[in-house]
Amino acid sequence: MRIRGYSKTQILQTFQVHCQSLATNDNAGYRQEFEELEDVGREYTCRAGQLDANKKKNRYPFILPYDHTRVQLSLLDSKLHSDYINASYVPGGTSEHDFICTQAPLQCTMVDFWRMIWEKNVPLIVMVTTLREDGKVMCDQYWPPERGTGCYGTLQVTTVSRQRHPEYYITTIRLQQQGFRAVRHVTHYHYPLWPDQGVPQTASSLCTFTEHVRQHLDNITSHGPSVVHCSAGVGRSGTFVALLWLLQLCARGIPPNVRLAVQDLRKRRVMMVQNIEQYILVHQCLLHWLGGETSKPCSDSRAAPVSLHHGSRQSTRSRQGRQRRSERTQPTTQDIRHTHQEYTTHSNTTQPSQTSLQSLQTALKSIHPAHLLRRIIPSTHNR
16 A cells, blocks of 8 residues: 655645745855765765776766765776776665766766666666856767767667757667667756756756656666766756655655755765755755746745754764764664654645654654655555
């Protein structure tokens, strides 16, 4: 039996209040939450990306994958370091490997990029950058022009079709290993309206795009991780994954917690959700999706709202201690059962009490963010 959560209206009521509180005093609440995430992940190593043999494979020298989450390719002819690509596994609600966030391919890494797509059985690529911006190359074009075929190592990559939507493109790509008959198809989503280290002009534009991708993923039954990339694979990519993840939760009646999602992403890849404007953008888009609002500019962070119930500022030592205790604590069957009961008890109410939603939030915090959908929603409803 599927667990019924809160309605979009119920979640929106509490989420709006919290966002308004964070937006007061020139977004003081936003800034506090974002600053508290600054040190997340700094203890992890990036030795593979720092090797001399791999340095040329990095688009930006200081944005490297953590060793414990980096995507490893198969070795080519037993060649040392041929397993390296600047890409990281990140969660998205159902597992630790829901997505691969990666940098935009370079000319020297296109073969590795397509090899990753094939080896990891990737069904979908989301590109949230333009090819060039202000005269600078953000991404080398790694797929053939319309109705064209290119060879990348042993892979033949063919553009089958291309749909142009008002603000994004959807391309169907066919993959085939040379000398083999097996064929795979990958869907390529391209959203070019997102400036580097910035935000799109409207929340509605990004929401429409993200919702289209979400529905596509919900209709895929068996597959590997989906790939998301911008230029560096951290700012826009992290923001998109956080938004997609939290939209999945909201669609199932689960209140979103942006801070926890970003914290979990930053434990997997450096600088995910790169700046305060992108952090605020996630909240704006959630509000837009929950409330069906008209388009709102995202460029002015002072006008933005944000996330859910948090207490007053605490010392760095206190926060770190609480984080360590949280990481050592695993959710028990009783925790999950209690969460199930919360949904069952309150799902039919039309006006949620602040106490019940706070109780639900507390229960959800005891469950690792990467497992929210997998633990709360029965497996038959997971994508």
